[in-house]
Amino acid sequence: MSDPVLIVGGGPAGLAAAHSLATVGQKSILVEKEDRLGGAPILSGYAKLVPSGEWAKDAIGGMVERVEQSGLVDIKTGVTVSEFSGNPGAFKAKLSDDKSIKASAALLTTGFTHFDSINKPEWGFGTHQDVVTTTQVEQMISSGQGVRCPSDGRKPKRVAILLCVGSRDRQIGREWCSKICCTVSANMAMEIREELPDCHVYIYYMDIRTFGLYETGYYWRSQEEFKVKYIKARIAEVTSDGDKLIVKGEDTLVKRPITIPFDMVVHAIGMDPNMDNLLLSTIFDVGLEPHGFIGKQNAYGALGETSRPGVFVAGSATGPETIDDSIAQGHAAAMSAFAIAQGPMKDAAE
Amino acid sequence: MPIHEEHLIRPENLKTHENLVIDGIDVSGHWSTFIESRVLTNYNEQMEEEIAALPGGEFIHRCWQCGSCTNSCTVNAVNPEFNPRYWIYLIRTGMESELLRDKDIIWQCVSCNKCTYACPRDVAPEGVMKATAHWLELKGHTPKSPSTHFDEVFSEQVIQTGKIEEGRIIRSFFARTKQELMQDWLVEMVKRLVSKLPVTMLMRMGLANVLRPRTKNWGAARDAITEYVDEQNAAHRKALKLDDLVEMAKSEVKPGQAPAE
Numbered sequence: 001m002s003d004p005v006l007i008v009g010g011g012p013a014g015l016a017a018a019h020s021l022a023t024v025g026q027k028s029i030l031v032e033k034e035d036r037l038g039g040a041p042i043l044s045g046y047a048k049l050v051p052s053g054e055w056a057k058d059a060i061g062g063m064v065e066r067v068e069q070s071g072l073v074d075i076k077t078g079v080t081v082s083e084f085s086g087n088p089g090a091f092k093a094k095l096s097d098d099k100s101i102k103a104s105a106a107l108l109t110t111g112f113t114h115f116d117s118i119n120k121p122e123w124g125f126g127t128h129q130d131v132v133t134t135t136q137v138e139q140m141i142s143s144g145q146g147v148r149c150p151s152d153g154r155k156p157k158r159v160a161i162l163l164c165v166g167s168r169d170r171q172i173g174r175e176w177c178s179k180i181c182c183t184v185s186a187n188m189a190m191e192i193r194e195e196l197p198d199c200h201v202y203i204y205y206m207d208i209r210t211f212g213l214y215e216t217g218y219y220w221r222s223q224e225e226f227k228v229k230y231i232k233a234r235i236a237e238v239t240s241d242g243d244k245l246i247v248k249g250e251d252t253l254v255k256r257p258i259t260i261p262f263d264m265v266v267h268a269i270g271m272d273p274n275m276d277n278l279l280l281s282t283i284f285d286v287g288l289e290p291h292g293f294i295g296k297q298n299a300y301g302a303l304g305e306t307s308r309p310g311v312f313v314a315g316s317a318t319g320p321e322t323i324d325d326s327i328a329q330g331h332a333a334a335m336s337a338f339a340i341a342q343g344p345m346k347d348a349a350e
Numbered sequence: 351m352p353i354h355e356e357h358l359i360r361p362e363n364l365k366t367h368e369n370l371v372i373d374g375i376d377v378s379g380h381w382s383t384f385i386e387s388r389v390l391t392n393y394n395e396q397m398e399e400e401i402a403a404l405p406g407g408e409f410i411h412r413c414w415q416c417g418s419c420t421n422s423c424t425v426n427a428v429n430p431e432f433n434p435r436y437w438i439y440l441i442r443t444g445m446e447s448e449l450l451r452d453k454d455i456i457w458q459c460v461s462c463n464k465c466t467y468a469c470p471r472d473v474a475p476e477g478v479m480k481a482t483a484h485w486l487e488l489k490g491h492t493p494k495s496p497s498t499h500f501d502e503v504f505s506e507q508v509i510q511t512g513k514i515e516e517g518r519i520i521r522s523f524f525a526r527t528k529q530e531l532m533q534d535w536l537v538e539m540v541k542r543l544v545s546k547l548p549v550t551m552l553m554r555m556g557l558a559n560v561l562r563p564r565t566k567n568w569g570a571a572r573d574a575i576t577e578y579v580d581e582q583n584a585a586h587r588k589a590l591k592l593d594d595l596v597e598m599a600k601s602e603v604k605p606g607q608a609p610a611e
Contacts, residue, residue: 200395208414220412220471227411229442253415253439254448260393 002341004029004074005334006093006103008081008280011039012323013315014109015063016330017337022072026338029074029101030067031081037064039111040316041323047141047191049323050183051217056142060323084284088310089343105310105340107333108294109326110280112271112316115166115174123162123267124238130156130245131238131265133165134181137188147192147199149264155196156263160247161185162235163205167270167320176291178270179320182209185268186218189228202229202262204249233258238265271320284311293319304333312336359385393444396591397485401441403589404484405582406477413438419465419475425458432458434465434475437482449482450491457483457495488590499526509575512565515558 005021007014010032021028034043038060041049046056067073076095083094084106091103117125117133124131129151140147149156163185167178182205189201203222208230210219222228235249244261251258273292274280281288287307289295294313297305304312314333315326363386370382401407413435420426420435432455440449449456459479466476486492494502503522508514524531544552565571587593 219414223414224412230414231443232415251443254436254443254445 002026002343003090003102003104005337005341006031006081006091006101006106007109008106009039009109009111009315009317010034010037010064010067010075010077011109011111011315011326012041012060012063013111013317013326013330013333014039014107015060015067016327017107017109017314017334018067018073019063019070020331020334021338022067022070024338025072026341027072027074029076029103031079031095032075032077033080035078037067037075037077040114044114044135045139045142046135047138048187050180050187051214051324063327081283088340091310104343105312105337106284107304107330107337108280108284108286108306108311108313108317109315109330109333110274110276110294110317112273112293112320113275115178115269115272117165117267117269119172120165120169120267122237123165123235124240124245124265125267128238128240128245128265130263131267133267133269134161134184134188135269137192137266141188141191141195146195147264154263156199158200158262159189159192159202159264159266160235160245160260160262161189161201161203161266161268162238163203163208163268164234165267165269166272168206174270174272174291176270176320177209179209179211180322181268181270183211183214183218185266186210186214186222186228188266190218190222190226193226193228200229201226202231202260204231204233204235204247206232206234231258271316274317277317284308286311286313289319291319293317302336302339304329304336310340392447394446395444397444397446397449398442400590401478401481401485404481404488404586406474406479407481407485408477409471409473410438410441410478410481412471413442413473413475414471415439416470418468418470419473422464422468424460424462424464429455429458431455434459434479438473438475438478441478441482450486453486453491456486457492457497459483484586485590488586488592496527499523502526505579509572509579510564511562512568512571513563515562517555517559518562 004027007017007028007030010030014030015037018028018030030037036042040046041056041060042064048054049056049059052059068075080096081093082096084091086092089104091106092100093103094100114133114135117123121127125133130149132150137147147156148154163181166172166174167176167181168174185203189203192199192201208219223230232252233249235247237248239246239248241261244263245265247260247262247265249258250256273288277288277292277294280286280294285308287295294317295307296313296318297307304314306313312333314329315321318329321329365384365386366380367378367382369378371377398410402410415435417435420433423432423434425432431452437449437452437456456479459476461476461480463476466474469475483495487494487498500523503519503526504514507519520536521531
């Protein structure tokens with residue numbers, strides 16, 4: 001019997017991989033640094049997911065349950081990997097609780113880190129209470145509290161969602177598009193309009209990237225059914241007149257400077273490489289791609305290969321990724337890890 | 351290219367003192383030129399909903415500003431100031447004062463509907479132009495256009511009689527638009543009709559003018575159409591809060607009383 005597959009990170013990709021391996025009878029060890037499984041959707045308290053519309057705690061919670069109930073997944077929470085050595089089929093890892101484990105292959109499903117809006121001080125986060133992030137609004141919705149201004153708990157009458165906060169910005173060394181924020185923001189704008197029909201919701205954008213089929217269900221629907229307004233402008237600064245937040249920028253479509261009062265400003269924060277990626281890169285000896293995410297090898301060969309044979313990667317550890325695609329990549333990379341775990345069979349097939 | 355193009359600096363916003371000395375320095379003429387702020391504060395966020403409530407304006411909220419309407423526009427090709435994309439944006443963002451700058455151009459839409467077929471989001475910009483012109487009229491920003499007068503005269507007659515009698519339409523249309531009936535071209539046309547048309551037809555036309563024939567049993571249809579038109583007009587007035595405005599005007603100035611503070 002081969003050694004188990006080591007899965008690092010218990011978010012959607014890791015949970016999918018563990019489930020996949022269990023369905024083919026392959027044992028795995030799922031290491032999660034936090035005290036519970038679920039990853040960002042659970043730990044950050046996301047509300048309804050795109051595109052299913054299911055609550056994160058139900059959808060991802062179901063994946064957690066499935067893995068927890070499987071006899072083939074050894075779950076270790078509150079633990080990290082501190083040393084990793086060996087070769088495909090025979091790796092050794094030391095965990096932060098000083099236990100050593102053997103693994104046939106490893107799968108990094110280590111995810112991302114939310115952009116910290118404090119790094120764009122001109123947009124008022126940390127200065128004005130009613131400037132919040134998409135994550136905070138997700139929590140307002142998922143907690144059942146509803147969308148309220150943090151300063152005094154009032155229902156906002158005017159909300160501005162600023163896109164590309166922490167994305168597509170050379171000033172802060174983040175040149176990538178975080179891929180999901182347009183769709184998340186359109187979804188959030190609809191949720192706000194649904195809860196507060198009298199609230200005007202404006203989205204300030206440079207481009208709208210509700211890619212693929214999200215175009216109709218999110219971008220078009222938010223405009224056509226929910227009357228969300230899209231203004232093509234990158235906001236220059238968010239200040240306050242003591243009463244309202246004041247958003248300044250240039251409305252590029254009419255070539256006009258804009259100064260507009262809002263009750264609440266939401267930063268559609270992007271996806272940073274996991275803040276532990278340098279450490280992970282050192283421990284597992286895998287290369288990072290230029291933006292700092294974990295680098296993938298040839299996309300047309302084995303799925304989810306890193307620069308180190310036998311160590312695979314899936315989900316938002318590789319770059320901004322949707323939950324659906326993270327799950328698909330988790331399943332796919334599990335297949336690659338399984339092939340290593342079942343090493344001799346591969347030779348027979350050749 | 352600089353962001354602030356020259357045409358955005360409107361002449362009326364340029365302030366220049368012919369003779370001005372500040373701290374002993376002569377800054378007369380263009381040395382003292384000052385550009386007044388372009389900042390708008392009077393947004394009218396109701397404007398989009400009001401125009402959407404008028405026939406043709408229903409789908410304005412779908413617009414994503416691609417400019418297909420303006421690019422395909424027949425009138426824009428002749429007059430670059432005619433820009434449906436821009437007006438839709440002003441309406442959606444509530445920039446009423448900017449829209450009103452173009453109130454005398456918007457009605458020029460010729461309803462060729464090229465934009466209707468170019469628009470990827472089915473905004474039906476031609477309908478929006480129609481609704482916007484209608485809105486401008488209802489709000490009193492523009493007088494009724496000649497074509498509105500014509501439409502009214504035409505439809506009133508059809509609704510009343512179930513028939514169209516061209517002679518009466520022309521006469522009523524001229525009366526409402528305060529035009530002389532005895533226009534050279536019309537006199538000439540009537541002269542030639544009289545000389546060329548068969549006598550029986552002339553007699554029928556003459557009689558129709560006097561007797562005002564109606565479609566048989568038209569009454570029920572007339573009542574139904576009238577009811578519908580009244581309903582529509584009432585809905586439009588309500589959407590634009592026109593009756594509220596009238597009430598407000600009434601309550602503000604009562605006879606024999608000073609205007610309320």
